Amino acid sequence: MLPSMLISNNACSVPSSFWLTGIPGLEHLHIWLSIPFGSMYLVAVVGNITILAVVKTERSLHQPMYFFLCMLAVIDLVLSTSTMPKLLAIFWFGACSIGLDACLVQMFFVHCFATVESGIFLAMAFDRYVAICDPLHHTSVLTHALVGRLGLAALLRGVFYIGPLPLLIRLRLPLYRTPIIAHSYCEHMAVVTLACGDTRVNNLYGMGIGFLVLILDSLAITASYVMIFRAVLGLSTSDARFKTLGTCGSHICAILVFYVPIAVSSLTHRFGRHVPSHIHILLANFYLLIPPILNPVVYAVRTKQIRERLLHIIKSGTQPRNV
Secondary structure, three states: OOOOOOOOOOOOEOOOEEEEOOOOOOHHHHHHHHHHHHHHHHHHHHHHHHHHHHHHHOHHHOOHHHHHHHHHHHHHHHHHHHHHHHHHHHHHHOOOEEEHHHHHHHHHHHHHHHHHHHHHHHHHHHHHHHHHHOHHHHHHHOOHHHHHHHHHHHHHHHHHHHOHHHHHHHHHOOOEOOOEEOOOOOOHHHHHOOEOOOOHHHHHHHHHHHHHHHHHHHHHHHHHHHHHHHHHHOOOOHHHHHHHHHOOHHHHHHHHHHHHHHHHHHHHHHHOOOOOHHHHHHHHHHHHHHHHHHHHHHHHHHOHHHHHHHHHHHHHHHOOOOO
């Protein structure tokens, strides 16, 4: 049943709750879509918890890069859990209703922790820059205290940037034409487009934050890797160059896994006017699911210590116990 709100062609009213459609146009496939989405969410949760457990128990991994990896794991757990349980509830039980405050809280968590994740990638790029361009001072510069402060700075930046988004909606946009959000979660623009009144401030602020986070962070990461590549090219042998670049491989893969789906989703949303709406929504969900799934895989495959620890756990778990 739709939330109680007067809906007409000309009337605006204050909603008590919103109605999420799930994947519009594919409602008849919701029960089947729950299988891949549920499986991906399970893989993301298990993978990231495994990374946290391995780094905690393996003392050789108590290094800046792996502390940042743990931060990524926590962020990915928050991002996926902010949307997937509600989406699965829509698929399984038709639980489409979401309260106004709950909607704004979900919006905050999704956009805030995506911003925090971008900040962590920037901090990891700084770690790689110091490790390669100034290796003698890496341990003295990237202390545990500095790693913690960089993580805290990324979190505070996310809260500072994204906090005004739901507040601006709550304070400036009390009236809505319809309570039906053609999306699977409370994405900022999906809610703003339903509002009555002047939404220019909300639109401009959202675009400004997108520019600050995605464009400036990606430019800063690119600049750090330009300096890294210059330092690598100055090494004497090809083996040394290959080995040094290999230490950046996991980070580069994780960056691509994070930024490419967001870029594809954003470009499709802004320029793909003839793209069906369910494609937009699927892409929006994939960019929240793909990094949490692939980040543990990338680091487990490319990091010898994590790979060996996982193999040790698997072997010890399969060996018969002596009676």
